[in-house]
Amino acid sequence: MKDTLTSVILSIKPVYAQAIMSGTKKVEFRKKTFKRQVDKIFVYSSSPEKKIIGFFTIKEIVENSPENLWKEFKEVGGIDKKSFFEYYQNSETGFSIKISEAKKFENGIEPTDFFENFYAPQSFIYLEEETAQNMEEKTVANNV
Numbered sequence: 001m002k003d004t005l006t007s008v009i010l011s012i013k014p015v016y017a018q019a020i021m022s023g024t025k026k027v028e029f030r031k032k033t034f035k036r037q038v039d040k041i042f043v044y045s046s047s048p049e050k051k052i053i054g055f056f057t058i059k060e061i062v063e064n065s066p067e068n069l070w071k072e073f074k075e076v077g078g079i080d081k082k083s084f085f086e087y088y089q090n091s092e093t094g095f096s097i098k099i100s101e102a103k104k105f106e107n108g109i110e111p112t113d114f115f116e117n118f119y120a121p122q123s124f125i126y127l128e129e130e131t132a133q134n135m136e137e138k139t140v141a142n143n144v
Helices: 014-022 066-073 081-087 129-136
Strands: 006-012 027-030 038-045 051-064 094-109 124-127 140-143
Touching (some): 006 129, 027 066
Antiparallel strands (some): 051 094
8 A cells, every 4th residue: 555645735825935935945844744654845936926936845754842943934934923823823732844956937826727616725625646646747937
């Protein structure tokens, strides 16, 4: 039986989504992580862009206190200290998704090209393997 690795669409604010695609943001911070084993994340750049702009593979996911995540990843997190701690306010634990390789789509993907009734995920949604492969086959503009 093969490993059941999964892909997700992760909703990310445009400023952070673009930083991931450009390679300046090397981790994505989250309050919760996935229940399934995820290996690939498709980046949905939220309003006003509202497109899937690329994807990245996961190097590893680190769980720790917000204080320790900040100490370890502040230089590569692409977020200022005030915004980071506001995000993790009242959270004892957080997650840092370490980005292995990011690939940007040349023109971005309109979600409705792949999903009839697409609603931007509050956090993330799991993808069927076939859909993930079809999206990945889109023209890739550059490797980061």
